[in-house]
Structure formats: C-alpha cells, structure tokens
Amino acid sequence: MGIRVRSTLLDALEWVEYAFQPAGEAPPDDVAYGHQRHSATVVDDAANVPPKSCESDGIIGFGERPVAVYTADCLPVLIADTQQRRVAAVHAGLKGTLAGILDRTVERLCEDGASPDGLYVAIGPAIAPCCYELGEEMLSSIAQSFSGSLSHCWHREQPHNPFAVRPQAKATQHGIWFNLPQLATEILLKAGVPAAHIENVGFCTYCMAENGASYRRNTHFNSGYQSRFSWIRRRGG
Ligand SMILES: [Zn+2]
Numbered sequence: 001m002g003i004r005v006r007s008t009l010l011d012a013l014e015w016v017e018y019a020f021q022p023a024g025e026a027p028p029d030d031v032a033y034g035h036q037r038h039s040a041t042v043v044d045d046a047a048n049v050p051p052k053s054c055e056s057d058g059i060i061g062f063g064e065r066p067v068a069v070y071t072a073d074c075l076p077v078l079i080a081d082t083q084q085r086r087v088a089a090v091h092a093g094l095k096g097t098l099a100g101i102l103d104r105t106v107e108r109l110c111e112d113g114a115s116p117d118g119l120y121v122a123i124g125p126a127i128a129p130c131c132y133e134l135g136e137e138m139l140s141s142i143a144q145s146f147s148g149s150l151s152h153c154w155h156r157e158q159p160h161n162p163f164a165v166r167p168q169a170k171a172t173q174h175g176i177w178f179n180l181p182q183l184a185t186e187i188l189l190k191a192g193v194p195a196a197h198i199e200n201v202g203f204c205t206y207c208m209a210e211n212g213a214s215y216r217r218n219t220h221f222n223s224g225y226q227s228r229f230s231w232i233r234r235r236g237g
Helices: 094-099 101-111 137-145 180-190 215-221
Strands: 016-023 042-044 058-061 067-071 075-081 086-092 119-123 176-178 198-200 228-234
Touching: 016 075, 042 101, 058 067, 058 101, 058 228, 067 075, 075 101, 075 180, 075 228, 086 094, 086 101, 086 228, 094 101, 094 137, 094 180, 101 180, 119 180, 137 176, 180 198
Parallel strands: 042 058, 067 086, 119 198
Antiparallel strands: 016 228, 058 086, 067 228, 075 086, 075 119
C-alpha cells in the first residue's frame, strides 16, 4: 500500500492539482514528462507529448496538461507560479541540482512572466539525510558547484529518523550524511523564492516509503525498485 504524501503549501492553492504518487503507480494518461538525464534542460510540456519525446529534467506546464517527473531517491520538485498560473515539475538529483536544474527552471518561469516571490515550491519524497551517506571527498566537489555555504547541508553523525518504518541505511564508509532537500532549498532561496514558499515534505524514500521505493535500498538489499511519479497541473475550470 502506497503512502499519500501531501504538501500544505500546494494544497492551499485552489487552482493547482498535484500528486506525489507511491512507487510503481502509473501517472495520469495525458501526462507529459521527459527522458531524464540529470541535466539542466527545461522544456515546455508540448515537447514531451508523448512522454520521453525529448531529454529534459525540468518541464513547464502551460495549460491543463499534467507535467511530471519520475524518481526513486532523487528529489521531485513541484512548482506553482501564482502570477501566470503555470506549473513545473523538476527532477533534481544531486548531479542535476549541481548542474543547475532548479535555477534554470525558476529562470525559465520568470522569462515567461513569473517573479520568484510568486512561486510556491514543494520538495517531495527523496532520500533524506537519515539514509544518504556520501564519501566526505564529495563535499569539496559539491562546494565547487555551489557558491553558498554547505554547513546546513550535511551531518557528521547519522541523523535518527523517528518516523522510519524500516531500518535506516547502515553506514558503509566513514562518510557524511548529506541533506539534498536542504541543498535544493538553499538554491531556491538564492534564486529569490521566499522561505515561506518552500516546503520540504520530509519523507525519506529509504526508511519511510513503501517497499521498492528506494534505488539505494535496492543496491543494499537487491529488493527491487520502481519509479515514483510526481505530477502537477493547473485545474480546469
Ligand atoms: Zn531515511
């Protein structure tokens, strides 16, 4: 049974419909999504009808067609532009985040008439710092791509997750525990999105989600994994 994850911020926008679907559940029939490559490429929804017509990691919805991303442990980020009533779905793993996919999506919305303070952003289910160990040497390569301070984005000790429904990832190296949702948050803040407009649902795919939701858990237990679709659209009316 999949768990329904909701965003308080997006729930408050009556013109928006969205879902962070459980792993393995099919997306809506008329959805548009790209062939994802951990890139900074953002396209219009029409470019990915039918789905995977082209490579993109960010997709903008101009009409009522839902736009989606599929993820396992990477971040799905859903954005609503309250000024133009446009929406965007972003696939933001560590690599794509550092490549600039979030900045590029905000820029693209602003080229079309949005302003950053009119954007509302929900950061969906992804591997959280309770389960995301990286080699410490990764911090310096991350720092080369991110101009701000990383001090809030990682922990020396593995954080305990009181909401875990299965064991957290075991340390496999003397690494650090990285907070990708926090890095995404800091990038969005730098892009001008107000803190009050950014919500991290705080749902870890490794230790909180249904079975088969985590790519990394699969690499540890060979338990299999399935993609999770997250989508957003402007409501018809
Ligand atoms: Zn976890």
